[in-house]
Amino acid sequence: MIPIGIPALDEMLGGGIPPGGMALFSLAPGVDGQQLLYSALRSGHGLGRRCLVIVPYTTAGAYCADLSGTPYALSSEENLVFLDASAFDAIHGSRAATPSSEAGAWDDLVTSLAADCGIDTVFLYCNRICDALGTEEALSLFVGMCRRLGLTLYVEYLNLYDRDHLGALSAGIPFDLVLSAGEGFENFLFLNHFRIEHLSWTRAPDMPLPFVVGDDGYLIPYLPKIVVTGPVDAGKTTFIRTLSETSVSSDRISMSGSPTTVAMDVGHLHVTCRGFDLTLMGTPGQEHFGPIIRHLLTNATGVVFMVDGTSTASFGRARAILDEIREMDAPFVVAVNKGDLPERVPDRDLRVALSLPEETPLHPFSALDPDGAMGVLDALVCLITRSTDPA
Numbered sequence: 001m002i003p004i005g006i007p008a009l010d011e012m013l014g015g016g017i018p019p020g021g022m023a024l025f026s027l028a029p030g031v032d033g034q035q036l037l038y039s040a041l042r043s044g045h046g047l048g049r050r051c052l053v054i055v056p057y058t059t060a061g062a063y064c065a066d067l068s069g070t071p072y073a074l075s076s077e078e079n080l081v082f083l084d085a086s087a088f089d090a091i092h093g094s095r096a097a098t099p100s101s102e103a104g105a106w107d108d109l110v111t112s113l114a115a116d117c118g119i120d121t122v123f124l125y126c127n128r129i130c131d132a133l134g135t136e137e138a139l140s141l142f143v144g145m146c147r148r149l150g151l152t153l154y155v156e157y158l159n160l161y162d163r164d165h166l167g168a169l170s171a172g173i174p175f176d177l178v179l180s181a182g183e184g185f186e187n188f189l190f191l192n193h194f195r196i197e198h199l200s201w202t203r204a205p206d207m208p209l210p211f212v213v214g215d216d217g218y219l220i221p222y223l224p225k226i227v228v229t230g231p232v233d234a235g236k237t238t239f240i241r242t243l244s245e246t247s248v249s250s251d252r253i254s255m256s257g258s259p260t261t262v263a264m265d266v267g268h269l270h271v272t273c274r275g276f277d278l279t280l281m282g283t284p285g286q287e288h289f290g291p292i293i294r295h296l297l298t299n300a301t302g303v304v305f306m307v308d309g310t311s312t313a314s315f316g317r318a319r320a321i322l323d324e325i326r327e328m329d330a331p332f333v334v335a336v337n338k339g340d341l342p343e344r345v346p347d348r349d350l351r352v353a354l355s356l357p358e359e360t361p362l363h364p365f366s367a368l369d370p371d372g373a374m375g376v377l378d379a380l381v382c383l384i385t386r387s388t389d390p391a
């Protein structure tokens with residue numbers, strides 16, 4: 001497999017793209033998604049692949065200057081061949097040019113470059129060629145040609161229309177991967193998302209996954225609202241503090257003399273989990289803060305439902321919170337905390353108390369142990385990003 005170079009995405013794709021595969025990256029206007037092709041180019045080039053980059057909208061020099069200002073800059077110019085605006089103009093500018101003569105000229109050019117330069121991978125910015133030949137015709141041409149020559153193909157397509165247009169377009173062309181980058185993510189309008197629209201070699205979730213472009217210019221898949229909830233003293237604040245490089249809690253000293261959360265905990269996890277950046281939001285546990293829990297659960301990307309596995313007294317409250325999570329229909333994992341203590345209630349009793357069926361996994365752990373806490377988060381990220389049910 002040839003990784004795209006975005007770890008969370010590569011994992012979902014089973015390692016990247018198979019050699020000889022055909023990938024279409026479709027970007028909505030105004031969405032930062034050019035990193036997808038940049039990253040694929042950097043990754044393929046870094047693996048020693050011989051790359052043909054077709055940039056009909058600019059000069060090779062201007063493209064390289066643009067790329068070198070990003071974290072996806074290439075380490076050398078070895079194994080790189082460009083067809084830029086001058087090649088496009090030579091083909092399209094001739095007075096005798098017709099769509100079919102242009103298609104023939106592109107085929108001849110790519111075929112001879114593949115033979116002369118040993119090209120094995122093509123990166124195509126297709127919009128100008130689509131305007132000249134017709135979108136479906138241009139994409140079919142390059143897919144057919146690369147298939148015939150055994151080349152791996154990555155196409156960036158600026159989709160000026162909508163998702164239906166992309167669906168209709170890709171239905172007629174045998175791409176192995178169609179990945180779209182679109183605007184917004186559910187109620188988080190400041191985020192953009194990508195979505196695996198079609199995949200030929202494995203299964204992937206049919207859902208939008210948000211991403212951010214960090215200050216350093218890298219595209220990072222991002223899960224914006226992982227809510228950690230459960231009864232008082234379950235260990236929610238401890239869990240967030242154990243995992244987060246930076247966290248803020250609104251704890252006050254309670255009547256018992258120990259701290260309790262009165263509004264929420266927020267933790268940003270700068271270590272990624274399966275390539276995803278996450279924001280953790282912890283709820284209070286006390287019963288009179290119940291409305292805050294409901295509020296925070298709204299639009300949760302996923303939920304860590306935490307229960308103190310040694311405290312039978314808390315199971316009634318745990319059950320009520322679990323019912324709220326179920327009503328919200330968010331993916332959740334059941335984390336059974338304080339596994340370091342000897343008094344853990346048997347799983348069977350916990351399942352009965354919380355009405356949890358056998359097929360719902362229990363994750364025993366200790367929030368004091370970073371590996372255990374990360375294991376819980378890992379299970380949740382897998383649940384969110386590996387589910388193959390339609391969204």
Ligand SMILES: Nc1nc2c(ncn2[C@@H]2O[C@H](COP(=O)(O)OP(=O)(O)OP(=O)(O)O)[C@@H](O)[C@H]2O)c(=O)[nH]1
Binds near residue numbers: 284339367
């Ligand atoms: N032994 C043990 N103690 C833990 C563990 N996790 C949390 N605690 C302790 O349990 C107590 C409650 O932890 P918190 O993290 O404040 O619990 P919380 O769920 O945030 O509580 P509220 O905000 O009041 O709802 C603290 O004394 C923690 O040190 C654990 O894994 N093992």
Ligand SMILES: [Mg+2]
Binds near residue numbers: 236237238282285
């Ligand atoms: Mg707390």
